[in-house]
Amino acid sequence: MIELPRALVVLLTAAAAVVILAGVQAVGSIVGPVMLALVLVVAVSPIRGVLERKGAPTWLQVAVPFLVVLLVLAGMVAIIAVAATQLASIAPTYSDKFAALAAGARAFAAEIGFGTDQIDKAISSFDPSRLLPIAQGLLSGALGAGSALFLIVVLSLSMNLDAPAFTRIIRVAEVERPELHAALTTFASRTRRYLLVSTVFGIICAVLDVIALYIFSVPLPLLWGILALITNYVPNIGFILGLLPPALLALLDGGFSTMLLVILAYIVINVVVQSFVQPKFLGDAVGLSTTMTLISLIVWAFVIGPLGALLAIPLSLLVRALVIDSDPSARFARALVSGEAPPQGRTPA
Template sequence: MTSCTNTPLGDGRRVLVTIAAAFIVFAGLQAARDIIVPIILASFLAIASYPITVSLRKYLHFPHWLAVCFTVLVDFGFLIGLGFLINFLAKDLSIEVQTTYQPLFETKYNDLMLFLSDHGLDTFVQEKLGSAQDILSAGVIMSITTAIMGKALGFIAITTLVLILMTFFLGEAPRFRSNVDKITASRGCPNIRKFADALQGIQRYLVIKTLISLTTGILAWGLCKYMDVGFALLWGIVAFALNFIPTFGSIVAAIPPILLALLIGGISDAVIVAFGYIVINFMLGNGIEPLLLGKQFGIATSVVLLSVILWGWIWGPIGMLLAVPISVLVKLALENSKDLKWIAMMIDNPPTTIPLPKIPPYTADPGNGPDKGPHKS
């Protein structure tokens, strides 16, 4: 008797079961986001920061524990400083909006209504948007500011847990690599080397993406400063943070300064700011970044965009920031599955041969452990 798994009906059932299981897994990941997100964030911060630890051991001959502590202190200072700076700028922005930008907005809005009234559209727009006071009221401003400050304070609150986890991950990194070498040598798991290589690729991606995002933030700050757009430092920080989100992040980061330029200087200033953001993102996002990264992960661009939406739905902003590295690990898992390998092949985009910058990989101290002195290359 023929098994149902060899018939079209059996294959259809297997596909339906796979889809149902995927939805269950995604729902579980979303439900456990408060527990999983700090672990995921700590893991990727450890991967991105490990070159600092390696460099301190290799060039300054720090013992491993001291190099780990110094790396964590650097990350702690950066994250806490960024959180407090955003919180401080959000308070100033709230005051400035109420005292300066709200009267300007009301004037621009009334001019727009006069223009629309000549074409018989003012009533329709007012029904949809309301009055200028309704759109930019003190209550709306405070709610937006409170939300921004709440996110910043919430980010600071989980930073302690993230850094504690990161300390342990960095401390165990050399031992992890040593264990990978032992497993590979004993043929205990033939695909573990591929997983370790994927982690090195993610490490390169995070380091290079951080440098590109930092450059984007500096250029955005310079553009806003030159065009006299208020709170240029804040828009530079926003451009830096959102540049980690493929495509969508750059668009969202450009909207506030463009609107502010339109409010203060008019259409010409808004066009110049918009053009400046386009040039910055095209030069870095479509020029330098692909040159450095190539297509090393082998994932189609459309799949990257869909993964941003999916992981943003599951884990919020952190999921959007880490959508690409997470998708790489998921693709690797699919490649090593007999039943789901076809999915990995479908979303595959052959990598280019552009060489990547030399970044210190995970290192091990075979036979000595992580605390037996500096690494010997």
């Protein structure tokens, strides 16, 4: 057997990855719902396990997890619809406040000797009234995404129906393909733990953010708390995405000082919870280094879109399970992805 040079193997692997990602991007409208359905089914699989151990009939093992998935999907659509409606109702009321803020910025620039041209350009590029068509588009997109939502529901039902048989297949694979069994089992457990920890600490951050916004009298605090919870699933930059809308409203509603207070409160809350407390509970459950997490976010957001940003970690865990963890000879690749030193010893042939 001819052994290819390592450099050629790396180049071929990179080329194959580019081709596969381009293909995934071409059918991203299908891949996104499929992966969301898969992640939701994996998340509720412990419910099915409990029902199976208690001797519940098969139809109940399918129906209960599927109903939980339906509730999650209904909640997601409702949140988007309510957010768009509230934004549409509040955006036009800030045009006058924005004009007054712009006038104050021009006066301040004149006092310190700066020209107003750059400020005028920045002001002309943004108008709070532009939030209205954006909100209306978001609302129509949420309510008009019946085909995608229908696809997710059908896929979730199909996956739940196949789950008992798939579980039996995985148990057989434990004997015949132990590496693949271990990889898929690890993927499922890490995904569930990641979702659980992110949800719990996302709720904690959201509650604290809502309290801070109530204290500073920022409009729609509950809406921004829900946004903070959703963006908590976006690694690395989710905190910034959840901060921008309330900070902007704080500037328009309460002035520059209120905006600074909101930014400071968000930074304190999220840094303490997400940087010091959450890692102690999450530990190495993700199995991805900080660099790989950021790369995953960039790649999946580019390939699938916003849904790819939300599912960046589960998608990367699935790729790691299928490509790296199932291959006993890929221990150095596993170390590069996770950032952990490989065990000592010769790589298996």
